[in-house]
Amino acid sequence: MTANQAAMRRSGSASRADRRAAAILLAPSTAGLVAFFLVPIGVVLWLVTQSWDLLGEPTWVGLGNLTALLRDEGFGRSLLVTLGMGLIAVPLQVLLGLALAVALARPVPGSALFGAALLLPWLAAPLVVGVLWRWILSPVGGVIPELTGRTVDLLGDPVLAPVLVSLVVVWSNVGYVTLFFVAALVAIPREYEETAMLEGAGRLRRLWSVELPLIRPTLFFVLITSCVSFFGLFDTVVALTGGGPGAATDVVALHVYRAAFEEFDLGRAAAMALVLGGIQAVLLVVQWRLLRSER
Amino acid sequence: MTVRRAAGAASVLALAAALLAGCAPASESAVTFRLWDPQAADAYEASFEEFREETGVPVDVELVPWADYWTQLRVDIASGAAPDVFWTNATAFPEYQRAGRLLPIGSVLGSDAADGWEPRVVEQYTADGELWGVPQLTDPGIGIFYNADALAAAGVTADQVADLSWDPAAETDPLREVAAALTRDAAGQSPGKPGFDPERVEQWGYSASNDLNAILLQFLGSNGAAWQDGDEFVFDSPAAVEALAYVVDLINADRVAPPASATNPPAGGDAARDLFLQGRIALFQTGAYNLANIAEAAPFDWGIAPLPAGPAGAISVTNGVVAAASADSDAPDEQRRVLEWIASPEGLRHLGADGSALPAVLDAQDAYFGFWADQGVDVSPLLDVLDNGMVQPPQGADYPAAENAYRPILNEVFAGREPVEEGLRRAAAAANEAMRRDG
Incomplete structure (x- = not known):
């Protein structure tokens, strides 16, 4: 995937159709990457700043969870x-x-x-x-x-x-x-x-x-x-x-x-x-x- | 290489789903009822079928296994998909109540409704002057399930077992003597006899173990001590140390119980019950929650004897299970009608009928006693013990945090690697600190 992108960048003359094809071909793995990798990481980064027991409302504690560690x-x-x-x-x-x-x-x-x-x-x-x-x-x-x-x-x-x-x-x-x-x-x-x-x-x-x-x-x-x-x-x-x-x-x-x-x-x-x-x-x-x- | 964390990953996915879902669609008109016990689920299915015929209100019974129950419940509540009515136990409900997730039952069914319910369960689930669930099950007390064949082989009579008592201050006592007589190694020798080999025991006399509900609470209560006083852990008091040192000695000094590593939680789990069913423990101290299992699986003659009495008498714990009402229900009217139904003898009739559980609605209890009487099993020792008074069951918000704090230390105490007094002091301090930190 990255090799293809690099190759395309080097050629510098990829046609519009090529780029569209690339976008379509990359879409499924990009969606997977976002849904199963980036979103969970974002959720963890957000949770680190919260005090939450899943019952009440989450409350902001800043870096409190990390310093408590x-x-x-x-x-x-x-x-x-x-x-x-x-x-x-x-x-x-x-x-x-x-x-x-x-x-x-x-x-x-x-x-x-x-x-x-x-x-x-x-x-x-x-x-x-x-x-x-x-x-x-x-x-x-x-x-x-x-x-x-x-x-x-x-x-x-x-x-x-x-x-x-x-x-x-x-x-x-x-x-x-x-x-x-x-x-x-x-x-x-x-x-x-x-x-x-x-x-x-x-x-x-x-x-x-x-x-x-x-x-x-x-x-x-x-x-x-x-x-x-x-x-x-x-x-x-x-x-x-x-x-x-x-x-x-x-x-x-x-x-x-x-x-x-x-x-x-x-x-x-x-x-x-x-x-x-x-x-x-x-x-x-x-x-x-x-x-x-x-x- | 794959990072393999199946159980953890499943929970993480469930959590992520909850966070992403925001609000799951509520099913059209059915009221959802959630519980963890498959046998009781069958009884509820039958009960709610009658309810639907009578009222036209359908009820979805959701069975979530115990291992996932509390995780799933939290995640569903957080994502707005809480079941309308759900089972809860006494250590779990305070957090839900304090977070405002439960309806006070008096406001739904009226304050007189409690008259028809087991008072011990009502008391256990009353907080801030309100009752927080409709009592469903009540555990009778703890007693001794004995292997009659093993008794006969060792020349011990059922009357002796019915009369057991223990005294940590004495040199010996009937419990230690009978347990020793029922323990034998591969050569048929018992503890205290020449040549007894504790490494080759084929049958242990007694199920002393680090089992809070069936062993620790009873030994504490019967020695005038307690596990908790309110939310505070007090199992390091002098009387508690004396009682638990006695239990630890039964395992490591008297050698009349299986090694702690076989029975320590969480990995040990139901080890003592399995050893009893395999004929390797003669006296199994447990409650009615194991009655149906034993009746089904024991390949030997067995009976039930009263809990052994300590210096303060034979003091047992009793626990109830209630059906709590979600404060976030989409269908409050239907939810109320379901609560009324499971608060009635007709609604809980099926629950006692197969002997799997004792209903907490008093007029529905006859079915349970009738079932066991027909089977020729006398369950009265498990009930009579409650007349002696009771020891406080575990309680408090964030109990799991406290449990994770005390469990490793207590396990070491039972394994004999940590001195009893010092270990109990550390374990109680750790539990109190965890409860304060999270509570």
Whole structure:
């Protein structure tokens, strides 16, 4: 879309008919962009300045909701919880995805089946994934207690619970990440690898010196989108732990949801959503810059 | 990568829709009636069919599941599409009332109408001198549902269970003794016996857990303490600490109840009920709201015993549900006629007839008792306990904010990771602060 516009601007001589055609063709996606992107952002920006419980009239509070966040320990803690869990999940997800992609990029018998199986958890709704793992990990009546005959309380442990939730997220996402890496690896011309082999480079050396530099854009993309997506983590946590034990897995999106739809404090929720969106936007800008410098 | 937040996204979309819609079109002449309970919805459908035949006024029954109920209601009110009449509970109604969204019932039905209704429910929903909903359901009190097969296997009699009492100051008491006798590990050993393995328990004696409505309120009330005094949280008083420390010990020291991580809210939810139905809890303390579930699903013989008595007696909570009238109705005349109908014994007849709920209209209650008598179930222990006096049910505007503040701390107390006294003090302070901040 933007490429077309740029091309048109350069030619400088697009006919009136061309411009009309462009407008018609762009209309549906523009409408979508406005309705599902710009309007909601505008609503959030407006809500940030309001105190509203959906029952009375909204009242103007200026920046009050944002300044109140500075004193909100619960929000700060949920940011840290999300960051901590992200530091476990994102690197693991990327490394594991890369390793699996290296294994799958050169087809061997059964690799198609394995690849399909890898994708299955990603196809399942996150809520289903959460419920499934809660059943497996449940201290009473769960799969592990039934197999071992012991009460094993993994999700009840404040240290283990965030780690386990992160691992479940990795389990659910790794197939998707692998897809990107496989596509990137397969696109590398065979000659590079053959040349490297002639030079006597081993498998690891080839990966490090030939393949990784060539798939760097994909690596950045996967890394950053994984981070952005992790900050939006919600349904898996709801189903697995509900944010507990204590506040050990109280991720930001869950915190925002509770403020908005359990406590009906829409202004505070919008302020938190704005901070969350800001973090995600910064990550996207970083990605954009990295990718641009690659070209 | 997709940002996947299905539930959150749905709510956000609903909110956006409400903000965009401005004013949704009201259906032509039908009065809308909203509730969260599917079983009761069937009863209302039958009732409103009779109403339509009599008056010609159609009523749309809107069933919104509990998980979405309050979000949907707020969003609809904000967008001008509020249902004409809707169910509400006691923790939710004050906010709607203070925001001027409800009609005082006396102004619609006259002040004498309350004579025919369960007085406890009338009292619960009276604020600023007015009643804010037509009483629909009344929960009887809390009692013990026991697994008769498990009792027989452990040599415990139903009379023993009917006579349970507890005393936090004593070395032991009948509740602890019977609960221990009903707890056994994989080798058949009970707590206190040599070789008992708390990690391999197959059956717990008692459903002690962090369940506000069925456990905490009862232990507090029966020890002369309370959860709240008005809107103020007071569950950190000395008597409250003593009572709740007793419950926590049943789980973590006496080992006669499932680990807190299995039953802590919100993820634990109905865990204790499910364990009871699986035969893994012998004594399940709960209310009539689980009666129909248990009658339908229990694969063993069971019965109902009175609530165990504490130092201050056996004190239970009772709750009511009312149908509130929207102050923004487009059809006030039809709305009034619907309110009159559901305030009458004829209107609520169907509600008690399948035993799923006890109507709050006194003359409609016989159908409920008749149903359970026919089933051979004696529900009287759940009602008689209310004669001992009652503990105040949870209340206050912005209760959900308070709940989100105290829940994580209380969960840690029950998990045994936070000392009881310190944890309760912090939880009550956090709840009071949340209530003040938003209230």
